[in-house]
């Protein structure tokens with residue numbers, strides 16, 4: 001039995017890659033220094049994987065592996081092709097764009113970014129059009145193969161498969177599938193060149209095999225692997241992020257020498273795979289969770305693997321379920337977690353140790369690793385029984401929840417009348433999504449407080465001053481519904497996690513989000529409850545400064561869940577319900593404190609959708625239920641808002657409607673309000689604030705632009721139900737452009753009201 005890995009985190013133990021990239025981009029270090037950091041990181045990664053039989057090569061990237069694939073295949077967008085600087089500079093320009101005045105004449109737009117399957121990693125979307133040609137440039141990969149051989153490991157190059165590569169790209173008014181025949185010769189060339197370098201196995205990733213595929217895509221997979229078969233290397237076809245389900249037969253029918261499957265999320269498919277595995281094929285089981293941070297139950301796993309090993313012998317390989325890109329690097333350096341929590345977890349390096357233990361136990365018998373197995377069993381037992389995980393109060397309360405907890409008393413039209421009486425808002429009310437610019441001043445205040453350089457009083461006073469000037473600005477400008485500006489928050493999920501029981505925060509548990517950007521997801525390890533109010537004091541303060549309503553501002557349970565590492569000992573649905581109860585407590589406390597409008601952001605509701613359509617309904621059912629529990633305990637007089645910053649609603653509009661928020665604010669400006677087609681009168685009955693300008697850009701929208709957008713909106717939604725607001729929060733913007741933009745927004749509302 002052999003072991004291998006699909007990919008190791010690129011960022012380094014201390015986010016060396018991030019620091020090296022950013023200092024290179026600032027012009028502070030040379031390209032050589034950056035290249036050296038890259039080489040050093042790869043070497044370190046291979047060093048800690050050297051116990052494996054095969055080590056991934058090509059998993060490292062200076063920005064993104066999908067972008068690397070585009071470069072390797074010579075598919076470089078025209079706008080970046082003939083620009084100055086080195087190849088690496090052009091590569092970064094494809095990813096990040098370039099603003100005019102960077103010493104270059106033209107502005108170049110950044111590559112589009114989107115989420116890699118259902119992870120929080122973002123890749124640069126390949127661009128295809130009828131003139132797309134490919135031209136293999138595998139120099140970098142071949143160099144890395146050589147580098148790995150010198151480092152004394154057995155390299156297994158990892159490449160993104162041609163079918164998934166096409167699948168992930170965008171093509172306007174053009175059938176990108178037709179490009180396959182141009183693409184295949186490049187892959188054939190690549191395999192031959194790798195074989196010439198003494199490479200035995202190549203891992204070709206086709207994660208699209210865990211999604212719903214129509215016949216065209218299935219046919220393309222067949223065509224592809226027939227074309228690639230019989231080249232001089234062996235192919236391991238890698239699938240991950242879910243079971244193969246209806247694509248299982250297809251996967252087994254492809255002429256490849258090995259198939260890797262996700263045996264964590266796709267555990268149930270394993271017996272079927274084992275019994276149907278063709279004689280010539282190796283089965284690689286991804287048994288160690290590459291998407292979460294908990295220790296593997298090694299003993300139970302060995303019980304399950306032993307008969308499979310007996311049956312398959314050396315045709316069984318073991319690996320993590322997917323690339324470990326999605327978990328933090330090393331638990332050993334962690335200082336933010338206590339020893340008990342640490343004893344329950346495994347980051348990337350620890351997962352390699354687990355893999356090694358499994359291999360030893362299967363190949364040489366369990367006694368040789370008996371002590372380690374016993375320790376593993378103890379840690380798991382301790383976690384199972386820990387009073388830190390199980391809170392009987394939370395369990396008892398959950399048992400009481402019934403449908404009525406998620407229901408408002410009156411239907412929306414009746415509630416709307418009460419809101420009108422109570423709030424007396426004008427036609428086209430104006431508001432913002434919550435955050436105002438997070439200035440240097442705010443960040444340094446927070447840092448000083450964290451470091452103990454200033455006390456709680458000074459910190460609170462400093463933050464209050466920020467809120468005061470934010471409220472004053474909004475009053476001067478004439479916005480109708482104000483916000484406190486979120487100066488007290490570092491991050492919309494972390495802020496709540498830090499105040500809830502059941503969450504822990506690592507100090508170094510970074511995971512790459514895109515390019516040099518890393519996130520440190522909260523770790524949700526136990527039953528969730530709210531020991532005390534989390535936001536009431538700030539909102540009450542902000543409200544005390546104005547006669548106008550100030551929105552209470554919360555993050556919703558689904559978003560908190562989707563942006564955290566969550567427990568694996570109960571369903572996501574149950575965990576989500578627990579968070580919902582904690583947020584509900586906060587909502588009711590805000591209401592009690594006199595807050596008349598409360599917004600619950602669900603920025604990540606859509607991205608939590610399962611990869612398979614037939615699982616959407618189940619997810620949406622519990623996700624919407626959780627939102628309803630969190631939100632709908634309020635009195636009819638209270639106006640409940642939600643916010644979602646994306647612009648695809650057609651396929652989830654029923655679920656959005658069931659949430660029954662009085663007002664939903666959404667991203668709309670980039671689609672010129674076309675997204676509102678999903679919200680037409682019959683589909684969505686409540687109020688909507690379609691974002692009238694894009695907050696990702698520093699451009700100030702003109703009054704005309706906003707008026708035009710709102711007129712478009714009013715063609716689809718009766719104006720009595722429309723609000724005016726930006727696409728999303730303003731925390732990444734600067735004050736000058738924020739002021740100009742919001743002045744124009746208020747001006748536009750006046751124009752529209754006068755014309756009404």
Ligand code: GLN
Pocket residue numbers: 433434435486492553601603643644645728729730731
């Ligand atoms: N209230 C948050 C803000 O304004 C919402 C952020 C988001 O939707 N991503 O920053």
Ligand code: ZN
Pocket residue numbers: 433603643644645727728729
């Ligand atoms: Zn948003």
